[in-house]
Amino acid sequence: MEKKYEDMWLSSLSKRSKRLQSSVIRELLKVTQYPEVVSFAGGLPAPEFFPKREIEEACRHLIPRNGEKMLQYGATEGVPELKEFLSEKMRKYGVPSEPENILLTSGSQQALDLIGKVFINEGDRVLVSEPTYLGALQAWWLYGPEFVTCGMDEDGVIISEVEDVLKEGPIKFMYMLPNFHNPAGVTISLERRKRLVQLAEKYNTFIVEDDPYGELRYEGEDITPIIVLKKERVIYLSTFSKTLCPGFRLGWIVAPKLTLKKIIQAKQGADLHTGTFVQYIVNDLCQRGILKAHVAKLKKVYKERRNVMLESLEKYFPKEARWTYPKGGLFLWVTLPEGTDTEVLFEKGKKNNVAFVPGLAFYPNEKGRNTMRLNFSNTPPDRIREGIKRLGEMLKEEL
Amino acid sequence: MEKKYEDMWLSSLSKRSKRLQSSVIRELLKVTQYPEVVSFAGGLPAPEFFPKREIEEACRHLIPRNGEKMLQYGATEGVPELKEFLSEKMRKYGVPSEPENILLTSGSQQALDLIGKVFINEGDRVLVSEPTYLGALQAWWLYGPEFVTCGMDEDGVIISEVEDVLKEGPIKFMYMLPNFHNPAGVTISLERRKRLVQLAEKYNTFIVEDDPYGELRYEGEDITPIIVLKKERVIYLSTFSKTLCPGFRLGWIVAPKLTLKKIIQAKQGADLHTGTFVQYIVNDLCQRGILKAHVAKLKKVYKERRNVMLESLEKYFPKEARWTYPKGGLFLWVTLPEGTDTEVLFEKGKKNNVAFVPGLAFYPNEKGRNTMRLNFSNTPPDRIREGIKRLGEMLKEEL
Numbered sequence: 001m002e003k004k005y006e007d008m009w010l011s012s013l014s015k016r017s018k019r020l021q022s023s024v025i026r027e028l029l030k031v032t033q034y035p036e037v038v039s040f041a042g043g044l045p046a047p048e049f050f051p052k053r054e055i056e057e058a059c060r061h062l063i064p065r066n067g068e069k070m071l072q073y074g075a076t077e078g079v080p081e082l083k084e085f086l087s088e089k090m091r092k093y094g095v096p097s098e099p100e101n102i103l104l105t106s107g108s109q110q111a112l113d114l115i116g117k118v119f120i121n122e123g124d125r126v127l128v129s130e131p132t133y134l135g136a137l138q139a140w141w142l143y144g145p146e147f148v149t150c151g152m153d154e155d156g157v158i159i160s161e162v163e164d165v166l167k168e169g170p171i172k173f174m175y176m177l178p179n180f181h182n183p184a185g186v187t188i189s190l191e192r193r194k195r196l197v198q199l200a201e202k203y204n205t206f207i208v209e210d211d212p213y214g215e216l217r218y219e220g221e222d223i224t225p226i227i228v229l230k231k232e233r234v235i236y237l238s239t240f241s242k243t244l245c246p247g248f249r250l251g252w253i254v255a256p257k258l259t260l261k262k263i264i265q266a267k268q269g270a271d272l273h274t275g276t277f278v279q280y281i282v283n284d285l286c287q288r289g290i291l292k293a294h295v296a297k298l299k300k301v302y303k304e305r306r307n308v309m310l311e312s313l314e315k316y317f318p319k320e321a322r323w324t325y326p327k328g329g330l331f332l333w334v335t336l337p338e339g340t341d342t343e344v345l346f347e348k349g350k351k352n353n354v355a356f357v358p359g360l361a362f363y364p365n366e367k368g369r370n371t372m373r374l375n376f377s378n379t380p381p382d383r384i385r386e387g388i389k390r391l392g393e394m395l396k397e398e399l
Numbered sequence: 400m401e402k403k404y405e406d407m408w409l410s411s412l413s414k415r416s417k418r419l420q421s422s423v424i425r426e427l428l429k430v431t432q433y434p435e436v437v438s439f440a441g442g443l444p445a446p447e448f449f450p451k452r453e454i455e456e457a458c459r460h461l462i463p464r465n466g467e468k469m470l471q472y473g474a475t476e477g478v479p480e481l482k483e484f485l486s487e488k489m490r491k492y493g494v495p496s497e498p499e500n501i502l503l504t505s506g507s508q509q510a511l512d513l514i515g516k517v518f519i520n521e522g523d524r525v526l527v528s529e530p531t532y533l534g535a536l537q538a539w540w541l542y543g544p545e546f547v548t549c550g551m552d553e554d555g556v557i558i559s560e561v562e563d564v565l566k567e568g569p570i571k572f573m574y575m576l577p578n579f580h581n582p583a584g585v586t587i588s589l590e591r592r593k594r595l596v597q598l599a600e601k602y603n604t605f606i607v608e609d610d611p612y613g614e615l616r617y618e619g620e621d622i623t624p625i626i627v628l629k630k631e632r633v634i635y636l637s638t639f640s641k642t643l644c645p646g647f648r649l650g651w652i653v654a655p656k657l658t659l660k661k662i663i664q665a666k667q668g669a670d671l672h673t674g675t676f677v678q679y680i681v682n683d684l685c686q687r688g689i690l691k692a693h694v695a696k697l698k699k700v701y702k703e704r705r706n707v708m709l710e711s712l713e714k715y716f717p718k719e720a721r722w723t724y725p726k727g728g729l730f731l732w733v734t735l736p737e738g739t740d741t742e743v744l745f746e747k748g749k750k751n752n753v754a755f756v757p758g759l760a761f762y763p764n765e766k767g768r769n770t771m772r773l774n775f776s777n778t779p780p781d782r783i784r785e786g787i788k789r790l791g792e793m794l795k796e797e798l
Contacts, residue, residue: 001631001655001657002631005631005632005655006657008603008604008605008632009605009655009657009658010657012518012571012572012604012605013517013518013661014516014517014518014519014520014542015520016516016520017516017517017518017661017665020517020661020664020665020668021664022664022667023667026474026475026667042472044471044472045471047467047468047470047471048467050466050467050470050471052462052463052466052467052470053463055462055466055470056458056459056462056463056466059455059458059459059462060455060458060459063451063454063455063458064451064452064455067449067451067454067455068446068447068449068451069446069646070646071446071449071451071454071644071645071646071647072443072444072446072449072644072645072646073441073443073640073645073646074646075425076425106505106648106670106674107670107671109668109669109670109671110669110670112668113668113669113670117413117415117416117541118412118413118416118419119411119412119413119416120413121413121414121415124413135668135671138667138668139668139669140668141668142516142665142668143413172411173411204403204407205407205411206407206408206411232400232401232404233404233407241472245470245471245676246470246471246472246675247468247469247470247471247472247473247674247675247676248470248674248676249505249670249671249672249673249674256400256404256408257400258400258405258408258409259408262412262416262419265419265420265421266416266419266541268421268422268425268537269419269508269511269512269534269537269538269539269540269541270508270509270512270538270669271505271506271508271509271512271648271670272506272508272534272648273648274648275505275646275647275648275674275677276645276646277644277646277647277677278674278676278677
């Protein structure tokens with residue numbers, strides 16, 4: 001394109017758009033798609049277990065009977081039957097909610113973006129853990145917050161560090177991944193959840209509880225969601241992307257009614273409403289108990305994969321490496337000795353046909369160079385062994 | 400909820416969120432859903448013509464064969480086969496484009512929102528017609544532009560008024576609905592399209608060309624899209640919502656590659672990507688020529704409905720009313736004598752079981768009280784006659 005046109009477009013960009021960044025993960029996934037690469041990089045469910053037959057049956061059954069509704073515009077709030085189902089599911093799960101507390105979103109990612117739109121002013125302090133979910137950073141950076149951080153250990157966020165941040169000055173909200181944290185793989189203990197709520201009360205702020213993996217627990221007991229402890233101070237997010245499939249782009253928000261109204265208004269402008277077609281399909285799978293059975297199956301599959309990864313790490317990784325022990329979810333988190341650079345390792349991995357996500361991507365502040373995220377849901381057991389072996393050998397050469 | 404919590408949420412809202420408004424249309428649609436109401440209010444396609452059988456067949460055929468891809472995460476840019484198809488379709492339609500110029504969006508509404516995000520700074524002047532598409536106003540208000548306006552006549556936007564606005568000072572872009580304008584029903588002549596491009600050149604700005612209805616022409620010849628006249632100065636939007644069905648939430652953007660990159664980054668943060676499942680279904684319908692055949696059928700159906708509405712207006716409306724003659728699309732626009740208030744009429748219409756959208760909603764500046772939008776695609780011919788008769792009788796009492 002001629003320079004004068006390029007200049008015109010560039011000079012037309014909004015200030016906020018200068019904060020836009022490409023997702024590191026989405027870029028690096030492009031180089032890890034070859035079949036010879038063992039990739040622990042994505043956050044993808046195992047496609048070989050998608051309930052294809054059940055989804056196809058739902059389409060065959062629903063379209064002739066209900067196609068006129070499924071294919072038409074729908075309410076911004078979501079398909080009423082699915083909202084009803086979700087509010088009941090949430091209640092069983094211990095989350096107090098009515099259909100008026102629920103909004104269907106185009107994946108959880110949209111929920112994050114809408115929260116950014118509705119709450120974040122430029123310069124607002126937003127508390128995130130170190131590391132934190134990359135997609136939240138990506139959605140919110142645009143709105144110009146200052147990310148303030150707290151560390152984590154095996155029991156989740158470190159409460160004293162959270163309080164240190166709160167003492168320094170007001171924050172807009174705390175962003176928490178309670179179960180099987182992406183990327184860290186750890187779960188916030190009940191004791192700490194209670195402390196987070198107390199801190200929200202004391203410092204008059206709220207919590208965004210992002211829970212995509214809660215149903216994928218492979219051992220131990222479910223821990224009470226933060227929203228149950230204090231629904232007046234929590235917006236809760238979840239999604240069907242990990243329990244059913246991501247290709248439908250279907251998630252939901254639970255929030256206080258008046259606050260949800262604002263979020264619904266923002267959603268109207270953002271995409272009118274979430275696809276009605278996929279909402280009716282998912283509603284059918286939920287109502288017929290298919291999703292529940294599918295989650296039970298996934299838990300078996302993913303537990304085995306997690307176990308194989310943990311065993312392989314023990315066997316092949318150098319003794320200097322440490323990793324988290326996830327009781328559910330899709331990820332574990334490896335910490336290497338200070339001074340190791342996992343971005344350099346990533347490049348070496350490419351040559352050895354093994355991939356992961358360098359940890360840097362999950363920090364808002366350039367930290368985490370010696371860390372990496374490993375996904376175990378998307379790779380069959382034998383390939384996990386092979387990939388961890390390759391990675392272990394690389395690391396042993398390196399350290 | 401206790402007041403202290405309400406205060407906390409309210410005081411947490413972002414400045415931009417105070418500009419959020421509920422869509423008037425979405426609110427009023429709620430009162431027009433009763434079967435006894437003849438509603439010309441929505442902008443909905445005729446659900447009885449959705450190609451249910453063909454969609455069901457596509458699902459039955461595709462899911463067993465391609466389900467693992469359809470249900471998995473996909474590229475932000477969109478499903479490659481569909482991008483390829485669209486770029487070829489665009490080329491046939493006269494729009495110069497390659498797959499790298501195309502981004503699939505969650506409906507055209509998302510395209511509008513992404514454009515607002517990527518381009519509009521607070522206080523930017525954005526040129527829109529009077530009236531204009533409500534959804535664009537709703538998406539953009541949030542970003543704080545100043546809407547500057549130009550009038551329209553039967554040949555679309557009035558060029559001298561466009562130039563007056565440009566002379567007053569720089570604008571960020573011009574928002575144009577070239578074909579069968581929503582709500583006004585008029586089409587911009589080729590001569591005026593050429594003038595718009597000249598003005599964009601002269602004043603160094605760009606045009607957002609929003610074309611959801613271009614394929615639904617009921618008479619006359621297609622007019623060259625603005626993007627064909629000067630692709631370096633145009634972002635073009637379209638959608639499958641009117642030609643196929645809205646429930647899939649599937650639209651697309653055509654833009655210069657570097658500019659599209661920014662929009663793609665914004666989309667990553669907004670919802671990762673558009674649903675893969677529906678993209679594969681639509682791709683199948685496109686590739687097999689089903690969409691093309693369906694559009695041919697819709698044109699016959701909608702042309703008849705338009706004709707019936709025009710005849711009924713002649714027969715039943717008072718002589719003081721004027722209306723546009725749409726050569727395609729879904730809407731026509733009625734102007735009543737100054738001093739008439741169509742919001743008051745709307746309330747009366749509720750009692751008489753007939754509904755429309757008061758024109759005020761389509762103006763960024765409180766004008767248009769004596770106007771209304773009538774949709775003809777969503778109502779069968781007999782009901783159109785009945786509804787226009789009711790409305791005409793009401794108007795005759797009023798005027």
